[in-house]
Amino acid sequence: MSRSRILILMSDTGGGHRASAQALQAAFAARYPDRFEVEIVDLWTDFTPWPINRMPGMYSPIVARVLWFWKLLWAVFDNERAFSAALSLVYLISRNALRKVLQTHRPNLVISVHPFMQHIFLRLLEQEGAAIPFVTVVTDLASFHHGWFHARVERCFVANEHAAASARRHGLHASQIRLLGLPVRPDFAGSLPDREAARARLGLADAEFTVLLLGGGEGMGPVAAIARAVAARLVETGKDVQLVVICGRNKRLRHVLQRSEWPISVQALGFVDNMQDWMVASDCVITKAGPGTIAEALICGLPILLSGFIPGQEAGNVSYVVENGVGAYCDAPDGIAAIVTEWAGGNQLAQMSARARKLGRPRAAYDIVDEMVELVDGEIA
Numbered sequence: 001m002s003r004s005r006i007l008i009l010m011s012d013t014g015g016g017h018r019a020s021a022q023a024l025q026a027a028f029a030a031r032y033p034d035r036f037e038v039e040i041v042d043l044w045t046d047f048t049p050w051p052i053n054r055m056p057g058m059y060s061p062i063v064a065r066v067l068w069f070w071k072l073l074w075a076v077f078d079n080e081r082a083f084s085a086a087l088s089l090v091y092l093i094s095r096n097a098l099r100k101v102l103q104t105h106r107p108n109l110v111i112s113v114h115p116f117m118q119h120i121f122l123r124l125l126e127q128e129g130a131a132i133p134f135v136t137v138v139t140d141l142a143s144f145h146h147g148w149f150h151a152r153v154e155r156c157f158v159a160n161e162h163a164a165a166s167a168r169r170h171g172l173h174a175s176q177i178r179l180l181g182l183p184v185r186p187d188f189a190g191s192l193p194d195r196e197a198a199r200a201r202l203g204l205a206d207a208e209f210t211v212l213l214l215g216g217g218e219g220m221g222p223v224a225a226i227a228r229a230v231a232a233r234l235v236e237t238g239k240d241v242q243l244v245v246i247c248g249r250n251k252r253l254r255h256v257l258q259r260s261e262w263p264i265s266v267q268a269l270g271f272v273d274n275m276q277d278w279m280v281a282s283d284c285v286i287t288k289a290g291p292g293t294i295a296e297a298l299i300c301g302l303p304i305l306l307s308g309f310i311p312g313q314e315a316g317n318v319s320y321v322v323e324n325g326v327g328a329y330c331d332a333p334d335g336i337a338a339i340v341t342e343w344a345g346g347n348q349l350a351q352m353s354a355r356a357r358k359l360g361r362p363r364a365a366y367d368i369v370d371e372m373v374e375l376v377d378g379e380i381a
């Protein structure tokens with residue numbers, strides 16, 4: 001029997017969209033082995049002409065180094081008219097290239113995990129007369145660009161009630177909206193490893209207090225300064241403490257950290273593909289406010305200290321974490337070190353951890369693909 005084809009549209013602006021796309025791909029493979037062929041496409045990089053195809057590659061350097069410019073871009077694209085005009089232009093310039101996506105992949109279902117895909121691709125489907133179901137999976141937790149919401153989608157999958165309300169405000173009908181959680185890799189869906197097993201597997205010491213420090217997939221933000229401040233304060237507690245820094249794709253950061261002298265045990269790692277083990281093995285996580293990392297930490301019951309956020313799409317994640325009582329926010333390395341030290345000596349971690357577990361949706365990716373399968377079956381019936 002030939003397999004149905006599913007196309008996931010994303011763009012590599014931050015690791016989170018790719019991570020969500022991969023989570024869905026893995027969930028299809030786990031739940032429906034051999035039934036679907038799921039392909040992930042970076043629509044902007046691979047199917048738009050120069051110079052539009054260079055834009056996703058500029059996202060990380062802009063966000064890391066010229067934040068004012070990102071704020072400006074966000075303000076412009078936050079305006080619905082400007083956004084719609086810009087996407088219409090992109091569509092006109094890219095139409096021939098975009099047609100190739102349909103010809104190459106011949107999908108039975110199209111999934112978007114990025115706010116810039118809806119307008120362009122739905123217009124393409126309409127103009128090509130292609131009756132292919134199109135669904136959106138919103139991969140943000142609290143701040144929602146209006147580009148996420150398009151009235152002509154078959155379904156819009158959201159992570160929480162905030163997102164559902166935002167979808168309704170943008171004209172989606174209740175029957176289109178599904179609240180099933182943010183899709184994270186199936187590694188987080190089953191029973192998580194217990195802490196001792198995870199530590200043994202990672203070769204991590206059985207310390208009294210373990211802090212995990214992250215900067216998203218790209219290792220962004222003042223991670224080195226935070227590591228130094230935290231190590232300097234934690235050593236004063238006299239406890240048996242350790243710090244694990246995951247630098248993601250930021251090789252320079254890893255190199256700098258590995259060459260530094262530390263007053264406590266510090267491990268600096270590159271991109272890891274077993275985040276669930278590192279999270280389970282830790283007592284708290286310090287991270288920028290990336291939705292993927294937050295959703296994963298909630299599932300692991302890991303209290304979250306947010307050290308920064310990308311203006312625009314991550315701003316709302318700060319109040320989401322703080323108001324739900326699952327962590328705190330501070331962007332100054334010394335302040336972060338003070339909070340972590342207080343957590344190391346206090347008893348608030350257990351409560352935060354319990355609240356985090358309640359908010360976590362470990363099976364979100366499975367639940368989402370189960371609903372999508374009905375759409376594919378309907379389409380090919």
Ligand code: UDP
Pocket residue numbers: 013014015016017019215216217218246247248249270271272273274275289290291292293294296
């Ligand atoms: N991640 C990972 N290995 C690493 C660093 C990050 O698997 O070494 C994953 C992390 O678990 C999360 C994603 O990358 O799923 C980061 O997504 P998030 O939305 O937090 O931030 P972004 O990188 O998109 O800004």
